[in-house]
Amino acid sequence: MSVLKLDRVTVLRRGRKVLDGNSATFQAHRVTAVIGPNGAGKSTMLNAAAGLLQPDAGRVTLDGADISRLHRRELARRRAYLPQRADVDWPITVERVVALGLAPQLPAFGPLPQRFLPAIEGALASCDVGHLRERPANALSGGELARVMLARAFVSAPELLIVDEPTAGLDPRHAIDAMRRLRARAREGCTVIVAIHDLDLALNHADDLVAIRDGAIMAAGPIESAATPALLSALYGVPVRLVRDSDGTTVRFLSAAEAP
Amino acid sequence: MRWLTPSLMVLLLLTATASTLAGTVWLSPHQAFASAFSGRADLAGLIVTEIRLPRVVLAIAIGASLGLSGAVLQGLLRNPLAEPGLLGISSGASLGAVVAIYFGFVAALPLAAPVFALVGAFVAAGIVLLLARTGGTLALILAGVAISGVSTALVMLALNLAPNPYAAYEIMTWLMGSLSDRSWDHLALALPFIVPGLALLLSTGRALDTLALGDVQAESLGVPVARTRLLALVGTALSVGTATATAGAIGFVGLMAPHVVRPLVGYQPGRALVPAMLAGALLVTLADIATRTVVLAGAPLNIGVFTSLIGTPFFLWLVMHVRSRTA
Numbered sequence: 001m002s003v004l005k006l007d008r009v010t011v012l013r014r015g016r017k018v019l020d021g022n023s024a025t026f027q028a029h030r031v032t033a034v035i036g037p038n039g040a041g042k043s044t045m046l047n048a049a050a051g052l053l054q055p056d057a058g059r060v061t062l063d064g065a066d067i068s069r070l071h072r073r074e075l076a077r078r079r080a081y082l083p084q085r086a087d088v089d090w091p092i093t094v095e096r097v098v099a100l101g102l103a104p105q106l107p108a109f110g111p112l113p114q115r116f117l118p119a120i121e122g123a124l125a126s127c128d129v130g131h132l133r134e135r136p137a138n139a140l141s142g143g144e145l146a147r148v149m150l151a152r153a154f155v156s157a158p159e160l161l162i163v164d165e166p167t168a169g170l171d172p173r174h175a176i177d178a179m180r181r182l183r184a185r186a187r188e189g190c191t192v193i194v195a196i197h198d199l200d201l202a203l204n205h206a207d208d209l210v211a212i213r214d215g216a217i218m219a220a221g222p223i224e225s226a227a228t229p230a231l232l233s234a235l236y237g238v239p240v241r242l243v244r245d246s247d248g249t250t251v252r253f254l255s256a257a258e259a260p
Numbered sequence: 261m262r263w264l265t266p267s268l269m270v271l272l273l274l275t276a277t278a279s280t281l282a283g284t285v286w287l288s289p290h291q292a293f294a295s296a297f298s299g300r301a302d303l304a305g306l307i308v309t310e311i312r313l314p315r316v317v318l319a320i321a322i323g324a325s326l327g328l329s330g331a332v333l334q335g336l337l338r339n340p341l342a343e344p345g346l347l348g349i350s351s352g353a354s355l356g357a358v359v360a361i362y363f364g365f366v367a368a369l370p371l372a373a374p375v376f377a378l379v380g381a382f383v384a385a386g387i388v389l390l391l392a393r394t395g396g397t398l399a400l401i402l403a404g405v406a407i408s409g410v411s412t413a414l415v416m417l418a419l420n421l422a423p424n425p426y427a428a429y430e431i432m433t434w435l436m437g438s439l440s441d442r443s444w445d446h447l448a449l450a451l452p453f454i455v456p457g458l459a460l461l462l463s464t465g466r467a468l469d470t471l472a473l474g475d476v477q478a479e480s481l482g483v484p485v486a487r488t489r490l491l492a493l494v495g496t497a498l499s500v501g502t503a504t505a506t507a508g509a510i511g512f513v514g515l516m517a518p519h520v521v522r523p524l525v526g527y528q529p530g531r532a533l534v535p536a537m538l539a540g541a542l543l544v545t546l547a548d549i550a551t552r553t554v555v556l557a558g559a560p561l562n563i564g565v566f567t568s569l570i571g572t573p574f575f576l577w578l579v580m581h582v583r584s585r586t587a
Contacts, residue, residue, distance in 0.1 A: 050480060052479055073482040075482070076480065076481050080480070083477060086474065087474070088472055090522075090527040090528070090529065091527045092472055092526060092527050092528055096526060096528060097473070100472070100481070103481040103483070108463075108466055109465070136527070152473070
């Protein structure tokens, strides 16, 4: 079971603290949503968690091992990372794009070994893009491309899956589908970390919450206990009411006059 | 496309054979083989072993460098318009050769032009590397364009201040690119740089495939992006720098060759490398035959002029074709 821990992680950019001594724990089998206003440091935190950014202080550990000490290929095999607005530059077919997710496993030369074909089929099927396999990946709709990219991240069966804004620009159905797929991965044992702006999606589909503002963690923990109106109001600087009913939780931002 | 690489190899072999037979003196295959392997120093034998063979081998090495480097740079920079000249290495080589001609070193030492050009190419690559050390892909392109601009300006200055019309003419001829009168000496100078350069460029294949997803995703998939950039730059300096040093600037091959083969390998940047290398070699060998057999107004065409003349309209057609396929 892979537990990812940030231990007093500080990241500086041009002398400014983008992350300020943050500690957080991300559990296996659970989807952790990282929320916060624009520029809060969500993407930076995800980059540090993925080992793509060396913190200026503190450390990131995966199952107790310092992530910066892991060999880059070993780390690449164990964790998958999807940036915001991931896209493809050449008209490569969807099937081959998904196969690129296996890059750390592949030999340096030669064609794709046969033993990887089931993994590719599985990833294509789990993201419902099997029928697109022969299509060039730079000619897909936004929703299709997002699913292809998720398949690209799933194909290597990573222990740790870090995804930056997987639902940005997607319509409600595709956004909910994406969250369901990430949740399904978590239930299979994966540690899933998602930066997300859509609070309704976060509150209804994630298990844990890390709330970050100005580079500092304001709250962390299970959604049910951590996601309070007080926290969300402080986080975004807008009064918030949470409406819970049988369909789930809805976040309602109130203009100042309506504030209770 | 499993047949692509073998068929390009066969085509290249046929073209190379044709190249040893064609020219001012036409030889039959029988004549050529008989004289080349008999060891007799007759006219046909001399033409084949001393004039045409080195020229064919050089054309293949130069074309392979241009095609492969173009494919690597297009994949690395994720830009279909990238080509070896973009990094300033070719213009650095040109400047080196022009210095050798301008200051008269060529008169004292026949190989002065290629040797100076080699130094120019490496100096240009070194400066680009220093300038782009910390930045990413964009820094690399900007540094290349800057170095290219400075070198071209200095070449123009040399033409402007040329001591006599003869020197100016020699500089112009060199800039247009030519494979004529290249001997085994040129090959002995070029191959020790070109071959390792090609090896470095070929080693970037898998990384280039992953780079189709962008720098960040490639890095997350375990690709050392900065090291790949360094390999591509050093490989280009060694191969294309040397190619330009021995034969002058041969345009458009580095741009065209990768595009010709790309649709046949499913547009995967890494898989385009070997076919692009062979296509480049094929293009330069064909162009070299053409410069020897097509004579306009009594003067043979320079190979650089020929590749640009043929290359430009072809490339325009290709751009339209590619756009209609991908849009």
